Amino acid sequence: MSDPKFKVSFYDSVQNFFERAAPHTGLHRGLLEQIKECNAVYQIRFPVQVGKEYKVIEAYRVQHSHHRLPTKGGIRFSNHVNQEEVMALATLMSYKCAIVDVPFGGAKGGVKINPWEYKEKELESITRRYTTELIRRNFIGPAIDVPAPDYGTGPREMAWIYDTYRTFKEEDIDAAGCVTGKPVNLNGIQGRTEATGRGVFYGLREACNNKKDMKRLGLDIGIAGKRMVIQGLGNVGSYTGLISQNEGDVKIVGVGEAEGAIYNENGIDVQELINHRKETGSILGFKDCKDYPKGERDIVLEFDCDILVPAALENQITGDNAERVKAKIIGEAANGPITSEGEKILLDNDVLIVPDLFLNAGGVTVSYFEWLKNLSHMRFGRLEKRFDQNTYDRLIDLVESKTGKTIGEQERRFVARGADEVDLVRSGLEETMINAYQQIRELQERKRNVKDLRTAAFVSAIQKMGSDYLNMGVFP
Ligand code: GLU
Numbered sequence: 001m002s003d004p005k006f007k008v009s010f011y012d013s014v015q016n017f018f019e020r021a022a023p024h025t026g027l028h029r030g031l032l033e034q035i036k037e038c039n040a041v042y043q044i045r046f047p048v049q050v051g052k053e054y055k056v057i058e059a060y061r062v063q064h065s066h067h068r069l070p071t072k073g074g075i076r077f078s079n080h081v082n083q084e085e086v087m088a089l090a091t092l093m094s095y096k097c098a099i100v101d102v103p104f105g106g107a108k109g110g111v112k113i114n115p116w117e118y119k120e121k122e123l124e125s126i127t128r129r130y131t132t133e134l135i136r137r138n139f140i141g142p143a144i145d146v147p148a149p150d151y152g153t154g155p156r157e158m159a160w161i162y163d164t165y166r167t168f169k170e171e172d173i174d175a176a177g178c179v180t181g182k183p184v185n186l187n188g189i190q191g192r193t194e195a196t197g198r199g200v201f202y203g204l205r206e207a208c209n210n211k212k213d214m215k216r217l218g219l220d221i222g223i224a225g226k227r228m229v230i231q232g233l234g235n236v237g238s239y240t241g242l243i244s245q246n247e248g249d250v251k252i253v254g255v256g257e258a259e260g261a262i263y264n265e266n267g268i269d270v271q272e273l274i275n276h277r278k279e280t281g282s283i284l285g286f287k288d289c290k291d292y293p294k295g296e297r298d299i300v301l302e303f304d305c306d307i308l309v310p311a312a313l314e315n316q317i318t319g320d321n322a323e324r325v326k327a328k329i330i331g332e333a334a335n336g337p338i339t340s341e342g343e344k345i346l347l348d349n350d351v352l353i354v355p356d357l358f359l360n361a362g363g364v365t366v367s368y369f370e371w372l373k374n375l376s377h378m379r380f381g382r383l384e385k386r387f388d389q390n391t392y393d394r395l396i397d398l399v400e401s402k403t404g405k406t407i408g409e410q411e412r413r414f415v416a417r418g419a420d421e422v423d424l425v426r427s428g429l430e431e432t433m434i435n436a437y438q439q440i441r442e443l444q445e446r447k448r449n450v451k452d453l454r455t456a457a458f459v460s461a462i463q464k465m466g467s468d469y470l471n472m473g474v475f476p
Contacts, residue, residue, distance in 0.1 A: 008339045010314045011088040016340040018091075021458030024450055027466045031475045035094075035465050038064045038087050039105075044133045048126050050118070057113060059130050061139050061147075062090035064106040067468040070143055071107035072097060072364060074150025074181075075130075075157070077123075078313075081110035085314070089150075092335055092357055093364070095461035100361040100436045102368045107145050109134075115152045127157050131164040140165060142177030142375065148367050149181040151313065154235070155193070158182045177374035180367035189370040189380075191425035192363075197239025197311075198426065199362015200333045202433035204307060205248055207329065207354050207453075210441060217328045217352060219306060227265075229254035229305040229327065232312030233274065233283065236333050236360065240309055241270035250307075255283055256300025262289035263303055301325060310337035317342040325351065332356035347452055355454035357461065358436055365432050369425055380425070385418030392416035 008016070015036065022032050040063040047054045060083055063071040073093035076086075086108050094106030111130055115123060134140040140147065140161075149158060158181045165178040172178075182188035191198075208214065208223040219226070228250050230237045237255075244250035251267040259282045262268065268289065276286050284291045292299050301308065301317060301324075308327035310316050314336035317325060322338075322345035329352045332338065336356060338346065346353060373380060393416045396407055407415075419427075444456035469475050 072104035075109035077152030190422035195366035196363035237311030
């Protein structure tokens with residue numbers, strides 16, 4: 001089932017990481033097995049009409065852990081989908097949710113198609129049919145299992161899923177909570193699209209503020225001025241680049257995509273690059289950059305930089321190329337970009353790996369906010385925005401009357417402002433990422449034999465899940 005090109009499959013890598021962390025959790029074997037294994041695997045085959053022909057589509061939904069409900073995780077449309085891959089991704093979702101204290105079990109879906117080969121109408125019928133299959137087996141619902149976007153899907157697909165669910169479950173008043181990542185005007189939430197990339201930025205910023213780690217790597221403290229390389233300019237990679245550049249003063253020096261890779265040590269403007277790609281269909285040929293054509297695109301992982309951000313797919317840094325990686329920090333924006341073999345080499349070379357199960361958890365964090373919004377049937381900030389603004393205004397009036405000084409209108413508007421939904425989402429996300437980083441970094445510091453952030457993150461996640469099972473009385 002796994003791709004023979006890789007010595008260690010994605011699923012095996014995740015299980016190897018689990019086993020490395022297990023002895024540090026203090027939990028007994030039976031409980032560890034329950035946490036480790038996938039609880040439910042649903043394999044689906046259904047026909048769709050493509051042109052004049054009928055195709056049988058292979059699809060999956062895996063629920064890794066039911067310790068909390070609903071289960072949660074994206075749906076991937078990709079030619080590489082297979083059962084093991086979806087199982088690995090569902091497993092990561094459980095740990096991811098535990099790390100950021102999002103009260104869901106982990107799940108993932110996959111449809112084995114190349115979405116760029118299909119017409120919109122065909123994609124719609126595939127998505128609707130897949131959703132119908134999930135409804136038939138009770139594998140979707142606001143209290144059961146809540147999908148979201150992943151590689152190859154986005155708000156458009158989520159809207160189809162919601163609409164299909166609503167058609168079947170008219171009486172479910174919480175139907176909007178059956179899927180997240182919906183368009184904002186269709187019960188979605190502001191800030192969900194950028195959430196994973198924004199979370200990656202907050203997570204990396206925290207990692208770069210750690211004095212001890214930066215000293216060990218011989219780097220200055222703080223993310224500003226660091227040179228970053230990004231593999232993948234999809235939703236996650238592009239927002240990571242834009243936000244790191246605009247809010248963190250990071251210099252993006254290299255970018256890789258399916259069509260090739262580019263490098264410019266003086267920096268690449270990410271917005272201009274995105275525009276260039278929209279116009280020409282390629283990142284190649286962008287001003288002042290050295291081009292590497294498609295056949296050499298993997299060189300992006302070996303570019304000289306401080307922070308390498310793989311933001312594409314799994315199994316990118318392996319036993320074969322890890323030795324050539326020059327970055328001192330790797331931020332795993334994708335799920336599973338480093339195999340367990342590749343990781344061994346990187347850790348020996350003292351590379352700081354900020355792991356996926358923490359770093360890309362911003363997506364599911366904001367999905368949680370969206371689900372809460374759907375269940376409460378109200379936009380965040382609606383009740384308090386105006387009240388907060390009036391309170392700040394009164395406070396400024398008081399300061400003016402006590403000091404005899406006038407505060408200018410511009411300054412007043414800057415200070416006396418109630419929060420919009422997007423402000424609340426961003427600050428909730430920032431708080432979540434900072435907290436989660438501190439938790440795993442402190443655990444690493446506390447446990448002498450836990451030497452890297454990934455093991456610390458696994459230990460933290462497994463312990464939280466274990467404590468749920470123990471509290472339920474399922475295990476002695
Ligand atoms: N697909 C995203 C992930 O891998 C988001 C999942 C979600 O929002 O439920 O984390």
